[in-house]
Amino acid sequence: MFNAFRTLLGRDLLLAMRRRSDLFTTLFFFVIVVSLFPLGIGPEMKTLRLIAPGVFWVAALLASMLALERLFAVDYEDGALEQMLLTPQPLFILVLAKVIAHWLVTGLPLVLMAPLLGLQYDLASDALGVMVVSLLLGTPALSLIGAIGAALTLGLRGGGVLVSLLVLPLYIPVLIFGSGAVEATASGMGGQGHLLMLGAILVLSLLLAPLAASAALRISVE
Amino acid sequence: MLEVAGLACIRGDRKLFSDLSFTLGEGELLRLHGHNGSGKTTLMRTLCGLSRESAGEIRWNGASIHKLGEEFTREVVYIGHKNGIKDDLTGVENLRVCSALDGCPVTERQAWDALERMGLMGHEDLPSRVLSQGQKRRVALARLLLNKSRLWILDEPFTALDVAAVDFLQSIIRDHINSGGMVILTTHQEVKITREQVLELRLGWKEAGHV
Numbered sequence: 001m002f003n004a005f006r007t008l009l010g011r012d013l014l015l016a017m018r019r020r021s022d023l024f025t026t027l028f029f030f031v032i033v034v035s036l037f038p039l040g041i042g043p044e045m046k047t048l049r050l051i052a053p054g055v056f057w058v059a060a061l062l063a064s065m066l067a068l069e070r071l072f073a074v075d076y077e078d079g080a081l082e083q084m085l086l087t088p089q090p091l092f093i094l095v096l097a098k099v100i101a102h103w104l105v106t107g108l109p110l111v112l113m114a115p116l117l118g119l120q121y122d123l124a125s126d127a128l129g130v131m132v133v134s135l136l137l138g139t140p141a142l143s144l145i146g147a148i149g150a151a152l153t154l155g156l157r158g159g160g161v162l163v164s165l166l167v168l169p170l171y172i173p174v175l176i177f178g179s180g181a182v183e184a185t186a187s188g189m190g191g192q193g194h195l196l197m198l199g200a201i202l203v204l205s206l207l208l209a210p211l212a213a214s215a216a217l218r219i220s221v222e
Numbered sequence: 223m224l225e226v227a228g229l230a231c232i233r234g235d236r237k238l239f240s241d242l243s244f245t246l247g248e249g250e251l252l253r254l255h256g257h258n259g260s261g262k263t264t265l266m267r268t269l270c271g272l273s274r275e276s277a278g279e280i281r282w283n284g285a286s287i288h289k290l291g292e293e294f295t296r297e298v299v300y301i302g303h304k305n306g307i308k309d310d311l312t313g314v315e316n317l318r319v320c321s322a323l324d325g326c327p328v329t330e331r332q333a334w335d336a337l338e339r340m341g342l343m344g345h346e347d348l349p350s351r352v353l354s355q356g357q358k359r360r361v362a363l364a365r366l367l368l369n370k371s372r373l374w375i376l377d378e379p380f381t382a383l384d385v386a387a388v389d390f391l392q393s394i395i396r397d398h399i400n401s402g403g404m405v406i407l408t409t410h411q412e413v414k415i416t417r418e419q420v421l422e423l424r425l426g427w428k429e430a431g432h433v
Contacts, residue, residue: 008319008323011308014311015308018349078304078305078307078308079307083323086270086271086272086295086299086300088292089292089325094323221272222272222273222274
């Protein structure tokens with residue numbers, strides 16, 4: 001079982017390495033959206049500091065949405081997905097491996113890029129630190145929750161738009177606690193409570209999202 | 223042993239077949255006949271558990287396949303219209319990933335050997351993207367050489383293959399049956415699998431066919 005998990009994780013990372021253009025689209029989308037705001041608003045430090053958490057988190061949300069479509073679609077088209085359903089491995093493990101690989105490729109680069117982009121918004125170093133931690137806890141949860149939507153809309157025409165409608169409402173708690181953590185730290189209240197909530201959301205989605213996505217995949221492939 | 227009792231499949235509003243019953247024992251091959259759209263692929267996908275039956279039951283050694291779950295999928299190889307191989311991976315990588323997920327990991331050497339036997343010598347480490355249709359099919363079929371599953375469900379396995387590959391595939395199907403395996407296949411081609419254990423099933427007649 002663990003072997004299957006490792007194999008699939010390795011396969012997806014290898015595929016991502018061979019298709020690097022896909023890999024960078026999400027990252028550049030995030031970088032560009034986040035950089036547009038200071039250009040549009042102008043060098044008003046106080047305003048920028050105020051909107052930074054919201055801008056970062058909304059950009060992360062949209063970037064994560066953008067990448068969702070490819071999560072299962074390629075495997076669905078070339079038939080690898082139906083073979084996955086027929087392996088003697090628990091589907092939960094396979095879905096988890098795919099989602100983790102997906103996060104490593106599309107989510108982690110955003111987290112690593114965030115401190116650098118934060119400088120444009122004149123964020124204090126402790127607020128930057130909390131931003132990274134909140135993204136580190138929040139973006140895997142986004143990938144996990146998004147996997148349910150991606151699995152449900154598999155093979156549908158116009159699935160991309162439908163995914164946003166399905167998944168964006170579910171992203172709201174992550175958005176609230178993620179940007180809340182940074183805001184609270186910046187205003188001197190301490191964002192620990194928000195981070196703990198984000199952690200709880202991550203654990204819960206780690207447990208339930210692969211189950212829901214597995215069930216959705218079985219329906220979509222039928 | 224695979225037992226099918228009173229199976230019915232409905233796609234949309236159309237009844238593809240109903241009240242279909244047969245038994246497939248060890249060392250037997252079942253060949254499905256039927257015109258296009260008669261439900262051969264649906265039947266095969268239902269038999270391996272990808273689609274749900276509308277009525278009836280499929281049993282493997284006496285237990286329902288949906289209850290057995292992974293215990294049943296361990297015993298099945300399904301090769302459908304889609305090859306299920308990744309275009310960006312080489313033949314060897316594809317084969318090793320498939321085998322590892324099937325629960326019987328193979329070494330790189332074994333994967334090379336299997337592809338060589340499949341007639342892909344010299345193409346093992348090329349990305350599958352550059353292979354021809356028939357060569358991709360051969361990569362997919364190479365799984366049969368490495369798999370320990372007892373039930374093979376092959377949907378049009380001979381499409382895109384050349385004469386030599388068709389002969390080779392027929393010989394491995396024959397070997398599988400002779401060693402007690404079970405095969406269900408569809409093909410529009412004339413196949414010379416001359417064994418007495420071949421069952422034929424016709425779909426799409428006025429009433430669903432019985433064996």
